[in-house]
Amino acid sequence: MDSSELRLTLKKMIVEECDKDMEPTDIQDNEQLIGGRLDLDSLDALQISMWVQKYYGIRIENGPAARSALRSVDSLATLIHKELTAKSAEADPA
Amino acid sequence: MAPTLKILATGSYSQAVIEEQGLPELKELVKESTSANVRRVTRFVQLALVGAGRCSRNRSLPANTAVYLSSCRGDAEVTATLLDDLIRRRELPSPVTFVNSVSNAACFHVASALGLHERSNFITNRFDPLAAALKTAWIDFQCGEVETALVGSVDACSLPMRDHRVRVEVTEQTTVGEASHWLLLTGAADPRPGVAHVTALENFASLERLREWLSERNFRKDSVLAPGQHFTVCDAEELCAGTGMQTFDYRASLPHYDSQTGAAIEAFLEEREERAMLHINSDPAGRYSVILIERS
Amino acid sequence: MSSVFLGAGLHTALGADVDSCVAALRGPLPQASTVSCKFAGAADEIPYFLLANVSADDPRSRMDDILFGVIEQALQAANLSASQRGDLALFLGSSSFDIASEERRYRQAFSDHNTAIPLAQAGMGNLAEHVRSRLGIRGEDYTFNTACTSSANALWYASKLIDAKVIEHALIVGVEFINDTTTYGFQGLQLLSPTAMRPFDERRNGLVLGESCSAMVIGKSEKGEGFRLRGGANLCDTYSMSTTREDGSVVSEVISQAMSNAGLTPGDIHAIKCHGTATWSGDAAEAEGLLKTFEQLPPCTTLKPFIGHTLGACGLAELILFCGAIERGFLPGTPGFVAEEARSGFTLNQHPRRIEPGNFMLNYFGFGGNSTSLVVSNLPEGVA
Structure with a gap:
C-alpha cells in the first residue's frame, strides 16, 4: 500500500471508528488528532488503537506510546509503515 | 406522606416498528430536539436524547437539573453486541461499545447534550421502571437536594426482530414499538406554571x-x-x-x-x-x- | 433519629463472611488468583480476585449459593422478625448482574445452532425480582445500574427513604461475579494491570478485577448505636464517558457537597476511603480533588488492593469492610503504595493504625461520569 493510500484508509477509519460527522478528506495529514480541532479524546484513541491492532496486528500501548503514535495521521501512518516493514523483514530475511 | 411534584412539561417519542421497514433513523431527531452534536451513541441513548430533548422543548434548562432514567430491559442491543463479540466473533469488544454498556451512559449523554451539571441515576424495577425512578427523584426533592429534574423511561428495539421479541417476551402477532417518555419536574413551591x-x-x-x-x-x-x-x-x-x-x-x-x-x-x-x-x-x-x- | 446499619453479610476474595474479610485487612496484601484471558493482543493470564472458598462451577448455582448465603448473614445479624423480613424494601446495585449465566447459556446455544439468540433474557430488574421472590419480600424493590457507584447509590437512597419514614427496613445488596463481558471489556480499554493493583502509586499500571457479594440491612434503631449514613452526594461528570475530569474539580465538588449534606466541614472527617482504581488518570484526578478540598488531608486508605475492583458491587462491599475495620478499632493500610509523600502532598496510610469513632468519607467514581461520595459516622447522634 503506498503512503497516500494508507493515509486515506486511516482517515476513513477515524471518521468511522470515532463516529465523526465529516468527510475523511477533511482531515489533514499532519493535524492533531486528540484534543485538537477534531476534538477526539482518550476513548477515541483506544478505539483507533484497537482498529490498528485488529487490521495490522500492531499493538499500541496506552500512555506515552499511544500519545506519540496518535499525534496525527502522518505519525500513525509512519508507525504502521515501520512496523509492517520490520515484520516483512523478519518473515523474509534478505 | 403526600409528595407534591410539579410537572412543568412532558416530552415523548413512541413509534411502532415494522420489521420490513427497518428501525426509524433517529440521528436527525436527536439534532432537532437537543441541538447537540452527539456521537458514539447507541440507539438506546438516541431515544433518551430525543425524549429528554423534547421535554426540554429546546429551552435551556437550569444546570442543576438532575437526571433519573429507567428502563425495563435497558440497552439490550449493546449487551447483545458484547456477547456476540465474545462468543460469535471471538474478538475483544470495542472500547466505545463496552463503555456504552453501562446504563447511565444515557444519563451522561442527556446531561452533556442539555448542559446539565447535577446528579444522575439509573433506577429500575421489573414491573414499573418509571414508578421507581419517580420515587427516587421525589425523595431527593423531599430532602431538599434537588430543585429540577428530568425523569424518564426508555425502551429500544433492536434487529433482528425475532431476537427482540424473545427478549421482550411477545409473540409474532404483537406489534412492538419503542419509546422514550420524560417529565420535567420541579418542587411545588416553584412559581413557574405547571401542567x-x-x-x-x-x-x-x-x-x-x-x-x-x-x-x-x-x-x-x-x-x-x-x-x-x-x-x-x-x-x-x-x-x-x-x-x-x-x-x-x-x-x-x-x-x-x-x-x-x-x-x-x-x-x-x-x-x-x-x-x-x-x-x-x-x-x-x-x-x-x-x-x-x-x-x- | 436516622437509620443505622443493623447487620451485614459479605463474601470477597478475603473470606466468606464479614469477620474473616475484616480480619484479613490487618494482614499482608493478598495475592490475586490468575485467570486466562486469551484474545488477539491480550495477555494470556491476568490477576483476578476470585471469591474465597467457592466450589460450585455453574454460574447460576454459584451465584445463588453465595448471594443467598450473604443475604442470610445480613438478615441474621440484623435480627429481624419474620414480619419485618416480609416487609423489607430491596435495593440492588450491580454493574453486571447475572451476565455470567447468560454467557454460559449463549455459548452453549451458539455451539448447537449458529442462529442462537444473544441475551435471551434482558430484564434489568430480574435479579432483584429473583431475590425478592425467593425470600418472600413484599416491600418495594429498586435496581441501581450506575457503573461503579451502583451499590453506593442503592445504600444512599435506601437510607433516605427510611429517614423520610417511607419504609422501615431496607435490604441493600451488591453483586459482582466473574464474567467474560467485563473482563474482556476492561482488557479492550487497556485498564487491567498484568501484575498487581497499586492505587495512587507512581508505579501503578491499572486495576485488578475482583468479585464480591455484599448485603446490609438498615433501619431505625432505638439504641441508635453503630454506624449510620450521615450524608451523601452524587454528580454526573460530563467531561468524559471513561475518565474523571482531570483537574479534580468534579471530585472536589462532589465530596464538598457530601460533607455539607452531612452537616460537616473538612475538619470533621477522620479518614477517607478513596476509590483508587490504580488507573493513571483516575487516581491523579482523585488525589487532585482531595487536595483541593482538604487543607489538612485526613488519613486516606484504599481497599481495592485487598479485594480487587468489584465494580458495581464495590460501593457496599468496601463500605462494609471499612466500617468493620473502624468498629474493630483500626484503619487499614496498604504498605508500600505512595509510601513517600508524593510531591503533591498526597499519601496513603501504610499500616493498620488505631482509630477512634468518628466521621468517615467513602468515594466512588464510575463510567458515564457517575460520582458518589458518602459520609458515614459511628459517633453518637447529635455529635459532630
Whole structure:
C-alpha cells in the first residue's frame, strides 16, 4: 500500500471508528488528532488503537506510546509503515 | 406522606416498528430536539436524547437539573453486541461499545447534550421502571437536594426482530414499538406554571392495603383510573365500582414496549378532561404501585 | 433519629463472611488468583480476585449459593422478625448482574445452532425480582445500574427513604461475579494491570478485577448505636464517558457537597476511603480533588488492593469492610503504595493504625461520569 493510500484508509477509519460527522478528506495529514480541532479524546484513541491492532496486528500501548503514535495521521501512518516493514523483514530475511 | 411534584412539561417519542421497514433513523431527531452534536451513541441513548430533548422543548434548562432514567430491559442491543463479540466473533469488544454498556451512559449523554451539571441515576424495577425512578427523584426533592429534574423511561428495539421479541417476551402477532417518555419536574413551591402535579407515589404489599388507601381518599367521577401494564382493565373496573371513576385504557392504542407508565401521564394530560388520574400497576406477586396525577 | 446499619453479610476474595474479610485487612496484601484471558493482543493470564472458598462451577448455582448465603448473614445479624423480613424494601446495585449465566447459556446455544439468540433474557430488574421472590419480600424493590457507584447509590437512597419514614427496613445488596463481558471489556480499554493493583502509586499500571457479594440491612434503631449514613452526594461528570475530569474539580465538588449534606466541614472527617482504581488518570484526578478540598488531608486508605475492583458491587462491599475495620478499632493500610509523600502532598496510610469513632468519607467514581461520595459516622447522634 503506498503512503497516500494508507493515509486515506486511516482517515476513513477515524471518521468511522470515532463516529465523526465529516468527510475523511477533511482531515489533514499532519493535524492533531486528540484534543485538537477534531476534538477526539482518550476513548477515541483506544478505539483507533484497537482498529490498528485488529487490521495490522500492531499493538499500541496506552500512555506515552499511544500519545506519540496518535499525534496525527502522518505519525500513525509512519508507525504502521515501520512496523509492517520490520515484520516483512523478519518473515523474509534478505 | 403526600409528595407534591410539579410537572412543568412532558416530552415523548413512541413509534411502532415494522420489521420490513427497518428501525426509524433517529440521528436527525436527536439534532432537532437537543441541538447537540452527539456521537458514539447507541440507539438506546438516541431515544433518551430525543425524549429528554423534547421535554426540554429546546429551552435551556437550569444546570442543576438532575437526571433519573429507567428502563425495563435497558440497552439490550449493546449487551447483545458484547456477547456476540465474545462468543460469535471471538474478538475483544470495542472500547466505545463496552463503555456504552453501562446504563447511565444515557444519563451522561442527556446531561452533556442539555448542559446539565447535577446528579444522575439509573433506577429500575421489573414491573414499573418509571414508578421507581419517580420515587427516587421525589425523595431527593423531599430532602431538599434537588430543585429540577428530568425523569424518564426508555425502551429500544433492536434487529433482528425475532431476537427482540424473545427478549421482550411477545409473540409474532404483537406489534412492538419503542419509546422514550420524560417529565420535567420541579418542587411545588416553584412559581413557574405547571401542567399537573404528582401528588402520590405509593407502593402496596397487597390488594388489601391498596383498598384501604383508596377508601381513605374517596376518588369520584372527576378522576380516572389508568390500569398499568400488569394490571388488567377488568381488575381496574372492579376497583372503580361504586366510586364513579372511569377506567382509562391508554394502552389500547400503544405498540408493545415495557415501560408505558409515562405514556399514561402524557395521554391523560392530552386526551382527557378529568381533574385527576390514578395510575395503578401491579406485579405477579400481587404488589401494587400507584401514581396520582392531578391537573394544575 | 436516622437509620443505622443493623447487620451485614459479605463474601470477597478475603473470606466468606464479614469477620474473616475484616480480619484479613490487618494482614499482608493478598495475592490475586490468575485467570486466562486469551484474545488477539491480550495477555494470556491476568490477576483476578476470585471469591474465597467457592466450589460450585455453574454460574447460576454459584451465584445463588453465595448471594443467598450473604443475604442470610445480613438478615441474621440484623435480627429481624419474620414480619419485618416480609416487609423489607430491596435495593440492588450491580454493574453486571447475572451476565455470567447468560454467557454460559449463549455459548452453549451458539455451539448447537449458529442462529442462537444473544441475551435471551434482558430484564434489568430480574435479579432483584429473583431475590425478592425467593425470600418472600413484599416491600418495594429498586435496581441501581450506575457503573461503579451502583451499590453506593442503592445504600444512599435506601437510607433516605427510611429517614423520610417511607419504609422501615431496607435490604441493600451488591453483586459482582466473574464474567467474560467485563473482563474482556476492561482488557479492550487497556485498564487491567498484568501484575498487581497499586492505587495512587507512581508505579501503578491499572486495576485488578475482583468479585464480591455484599448485603446490609438498615433501619431505625432505638439504641441508635453503630454506624449510620450521615450524608451523601452524587454528580454526573460530563467531561468524559471513561475518565474523571482531570483537574479534580468534579471530585472536589462532589465530596464538598457530601460533607455539607452531612452537616460537616473538612475538619470533621477522620479518614477517607478513596476509590483508587490504580488507573493513571483516575487516581491523579482523585488525589487532585482531595487536595483541593482538604487543607489538612485526613488519613486516606484504599481497599481495592485487598479485594480487587468489584465494580458495581464495590460501593457496599468496601463500605462494609471499612466500617468493620473502624468498629474493630483500626484503619487499614496498604504498605508500600505512595509510601513517600508524593510531591503533591498526597499519601496513603501504610499500616493498620488505631482509630477512634468518628466521621468517615467513602468515594466512588464510575463510567458515564457517575460520582458518589458518602459520609458515614459511628459517633453518637447529635455529635459532630
